[in-house]
Amino acid sequence: MKNSFLGKRIRGGGYAIKGAWLLVKHEPSIQVQFVISILVCIAGWYFGISRTEWIFQFFAIGLVMSTEGLNTAIEAMADFVHPDFHNKIGHIKDVAAGAVFISALIAVIIAVFIYYPYFQ
């Protein structure tokens, strides 16, 4: 069972859950996004948003938190392979941060589409 196909998948899932827990426990940017996610879920419940709006809201939350998690991993990898200052490392980190910016921008646009009608 331990080295079977299913066993390896279960173990992989365990590592992934551990990684998600480490992000929430140690990464300030993920912690901020986690709190914002809870607040928008409370807002969704308060305004009684539709099923489709919930789907888009969860999609936006997942998009931002997963790109932030990947950005964190890329930053950690960059610092590990090259701890000193280097233009290439700076470029790699800027590009990774750019991906987070794009997903956050999309999440804000989705939030405006969902909540703007409730404030009219």
Ligand SMILES: Nc1ncnc2c1ncn2[C@@H]1O[C@H](COP(=O)(O)OP(=O)(O)OP(=O)(O)O)[C@@H](O)[C@H]1O
């Ligand atoms: N080793 C380096 N060489 C060149 N530029 C770097 C290096 N480390 C960081 N930078 C520059 O500083 C910016 C911020 O990098 P940093 O690793 O501090 O990320 P951060 O966004 O502050 O994330 P966190 O707060 O999670 O550490 C990078 O986007 C890059 O432009």
